[in-house]
Amino acid sequence: MSELCWALTVPQPAAWAIGHGHQTVYNRPYSTEHRGWIAICAGSTMDGDLRRLTSRLTGRSPESLDALCGERNMIVAVARVADVCDEGSCDCGPWADKRFIHWKLADAVPLADPVPAPHNLGHWRMPPDLADAVEREWRLTERAIAGGTAAQAPSRDFLALRDELLPLPGAAEGYRHVLLLGTTGAGKTTVVRQLLGTDPETERFPSTSTAKTTVADTEIVLTAGGPFRAAVTFASRDEITDHLRDNVWEAARAAFEGRPREVIQNRLLDHVSQRYRFSYLLGRAALPGASNAEDIDDELDDELDDDAEAPAPAAPAAPASRTADPRTTELVQNAVRAVQHTVATELAAVQRDAAGSGHEDRPLEEYIEDELETRVRRSDTCALIVDAFLNAIEDRFGLLAEGDLHRAPDGWPVSWSWECADRAEFLRAVTRFSSNQAALFGRLLTPLVNGIRTAGPFRPHWAEQEARLVLIDGEGLGHTPGSVAEVSTPLRKRLDEVDAVVLVDNAQQPMQAAPVAVMRTAAATGNGEKLFFLFTHFDLVKGDNLGSFSDRERHVLGSAENVLSEIREELGLAERILRRRLDEARYFVGGIEQVLDPERIDPRRPKASRRTMRQLNGLLEALTKEAVRGETGPARPVYKSGQLTAAVAEAARSFHTRWRCILGLAHCPETPKKHWSSVKALTRRLSEGHTDEYKDLRPAASLRTALEYAVYRMIQSPVRWTGPEPDADEQEIIVGDISSAVTKRITTLVDQLITHDPRPVWTRAYMEHGKGSASRRASILSTEIYEEAIPPPLPEEPYQNQFSQTILALFKDAATELDFLLD
Incomplete structure (x- = not known):
């Protein structure tokens, strides 16, 4: 018999609001003893008062609610009756009407295909055939979500939309995709400006600043000719x-x-x-009583070069004022x-x-x-x-006067696209979606943009060859060790997708926590060969003992030695890969905040300018070359399933130890307890579904990184080879291939286990309040999310559970793909 027996008929838009998790309280004239799952049936009417309330509390216009709430006499969702509140003075939130009894609803699942229902009112028992039909649809919907059909990350949806408006060329067209990474202020976006050849005084694209500037993915296609084109997508x-x-x-x-x-x-x-x-x-x-004129700085231009060396010269008169x-x-x-x-x-x-x-x-x-x-x-x-x-x-x-603005059914802007032959006109229009100039405040749409893609015949004066590249400039990496212990989920996925990664690092303070985290992850996931190192601010590396370019180069690279030694201890083979990349793919530049032109050499430092242009041309040439893959012989590694189980147990133990300390459930000097407000903010972020992190709290990334490192160490030590043992170079290639295949699968699994499947539990943890709420919230996270998905290893007991078996199945799948063996 179906688990669902009862239904609750409610008018629209309450049925829609409950089903989509907006409304967690429904007002009823009487109480109920019912606790557990209940079907939500959309009645035959649209309630005007509820329409106005829902519009106010969800931000949707009344007209958009009319479009969204078309179902009548249909089971549209399943939710759980968690509790009933009949107190006169309670705190049940803005949906609650104190004149009624509040049925508290949780864990709502909107049905992909609503089920027709009879015209019943109130709380009613469903006939067995209807209950079975609703349960089937409920389970199908849940399986679709678990399989990723309905739980794609929002960034993936917007990426597909940009692909529809302005497709990215790929290997078939001779293009290579290049991701630029670096700490905020290292000069990453200034490097992009150099590769495009945009003028820092008159064009200012992309925008730079001493603070965090790039918060949306910027994708730029370098074309040989044709018009300039743009596709922009907006946050929901x-x-x-x-x-x-x-x-x-x-x-x-x-x-x-x-x-x-x-x-x-x-x-x-x-x-x-x-x-x-x-x-x-x-x-x-x-401010009340303040003078706008006194608050405007005569000299300060809001856009400063992110190398932080000097203010950029004033821009031409802008169409808006700073008042x-x-x-x-x-x-x-x-x-x-x-x-x-x-x-x-x-x-x-x-x-x-x-x-x-x-x-x-x-x-x-x-x-x-x-x-x-x-x-x-x-x-x-x-x-x-x-x-x-x-x-x-x-x-x-x-x-917006130019371009095509596309809106969702509720009227909210979704995307903008445009094509233009004139470069200056094009950049002026695109600036509205990417700039941070104070003179344009009140007209910029930058905060709403989650992705901007442009294409056009960009080419710097110093370039000696045409470059078929797609440049991807993402958000800057964090500064503090705590914020970069793990690479974020979106960045981790990007590493697999691109052909090359340019790690932009400050030569004055090289090899800090953020770039080192990227180096570790790239090497451990089979992406190490994609790394290129570009050291900026090289002209500012000075000292009495640094008399030549070679002396300064050795000084900068000396910072890598301690880092590489630590990586060798932790990840073995990764150190060899990274050392080779530092030897073969390193470049040093300075003065890149200025226009570099062979015809206009800076007379104050002619050697430095020419050297920087040679270095940039060397980088450009290396990026455009197709990567040459080494050959491997017929021998393949053989692993024991016990090796993998031990590695998974090691990762699970590390993850639980770290998070129990973060939540204050255990004491670890190296991992201090996080403030209750940060943990609460994390639960809010995960319940909202827009991201899987809050500041340096990244549970999915934490588990994924622990698994990646443990598996990478394991695959370096097979129990035997199927033929003669390959040499070190061949083993490096084989290990990289296996690591890439396995960790891609792990990333998808971790997203499901930590982020998507337990979203109702994240919501419940966030909703905790009152006496003891901080402790209850920590306990929910530890036991109902982390331990439920990843059982903690027990001393002297084999680590055999659904989680370890799932990882084993992923490993077997990779073994079939790459023809290695698992006994």
């Missing part, structure tokens, strides 16, 4: 809504802490991660007043609830801040502010 409404909610809470926190009004305003406009600076889009807001935007000023100042009022009101309620009760798991002030955040995020004030900002953001798209 839901993602922007989530970030705006973050801003409202950060503004509320600033008010709670008694910070100046200017700080509260800035928190409303600019996301704390520096990724979503809505002031670029909406303009700056004036505060009056519409944004009114919007923000109204929001500030509303935030301050809400904080005062909710804080009083939280303090009343907290009085006289113990909070042994953390200090009282932390408990108050946690509860205040919950109340602010769920408040009508937050919903109204987000709605107002979304409307203002949508209005800015009306400023």
Whole structure:
């Protein structure tokens, strides 16, 4: 008999909102003893009051809700009745009406194909045949999600959209895809400018800055001729809504802490991660009583070269001024007043609830801040502010005069594309999607862009040959060791997809944590041969003992020795690969913030300029060459399944040890406990579904890296070979091939186990609040997500479980593909 017996009929748009996880409380006139799964049936009507409420709380326009909620008398979702609240004064969130009893719903799954249902009202028992049909559709939907059909990462969807608008040429057309990586400020995007030949004074494409500038993938196709073309994709409404909610809470926190009004305003406009600076889009807001003229610096240009050597010369007159935007000023100042009022009101309620009760798991002030955040995020004030900002953001798209703007059914912009023969006109238009110039604040769409792809006949003056390249400039790597212990999931996938990786490193401070993490991961996943090293700021490497180019080169490379020794101890063969790449594919440049032209050599440093141009030409030539793969003989490695099981157990043990310390469930001096607010923010990020990390907390990347390193060490030691043992060069190729095949499969599995499958549990962990919530949240993560997916190894017991068997199956699949053996 079906697990589902009962259904609840609700009007639209409540059925849609419940099914898609927006509405977690439904108001009923009576209680129920029912707990567990229930079918959500869309009734025969659209409720006007609910339509207005849903529009306000989800950010969707009423018209878009009409389009989304077409089902009538259909089972559209399955959800779990988690609890019922019948208290007069409760905190069940903005969906709750205190005049009714609140049915709390969780773990909703929208059915891919809704099931027709009879015209029943309220809470009713389904006939057995209907219950079976709903359960079949429910299970089919869940299997589709588990298989990836309905759970693709948003970046993959947008990448496909850009492919549709402007396809990338590949190997068949003689093109190589090149990924540029580097720490923020190393000069990565300045290198892209050099490879394009764009002028840093008049064209400024792509944008650079001393701060974090590149937050969206920038893909540039170098063509021999033809028009300039562009395809831009935008973050979804839901993602922007989530970030705006973050801003409202950060503004509320600033008010709670008694910070100046200017700080509260800035928190409303600019996301704390520096990724979503809505002031670029909406303009700056004036402070009450402040003079705009006094706040403008005569000399400071917001766009500074990311080499941080000198301010760039002033740009030509821009079409917008730097004075505060009056519409944004009114919007923000109204929001500030509303935030301050809400904080005062909710804080009083939280303090009343907290009085006289113990909070042994953390200090009282932390408990108050946690509860205040919950109340602010769920408040009508937050919903109204987000709605107002979304409307203002949508209005800015009306400023676009050129190109084709494509919108979703609800009206939210999805993509923009354009083709133009004039380079200057093209770059002026594209600047709106990529620039950070203060003079253009209020007109830039940069914060909404999640990917920009351009194609055109770009070529620098110094280039000695045509280069058929696709340049991919992604977000800068982190600065601190904690933020770069693991390579992020999107970057890890990019390493497999591209033909070459240019690691841009600062020659003054080379081989810091971020580039070294990339080196380790590239070598351990069979991507080591793709690495090219470009050391910038080489002209600033000076010293009494550094009298020649060779002396400075040895000085910079000397920093690699300690790093390579550590890598040899941890990953064995990886050190050999990386050392060879440093010997064969290293380049040193300086002064690249200026235009480099053989016809206009800088008279102050003619040798340095010519040397930099030779180095860049050498890099360009190497990047355009097809990689030559070495030959291997017929011998193939043979492994024992016990070797793999031991490696997987080692990775699982390392992962659990690290995360128990992060969550404060164990003590490790090398891995300190993370603050409760960071853990809570991580659960929010994972529940939202837009990313799998928060700052340096990357559970999926942490597990994936532990598995990659453990498997890489294991495959270097087969129990035997099927023929004569290959020499070191052949073994290196074979190990790289196996590592690449296995780790690609591991990446997909880890995404499923840590990110996609347990999303309802991430949501439940985030929703925890009240006394003991920090401890409960940590326990949920450790036991219901991590241990459920990856059982911890037990002393003296074989590591035999579904997780280890799945890894074994992936390994066998790779063995079949590459013709090696697993006994």
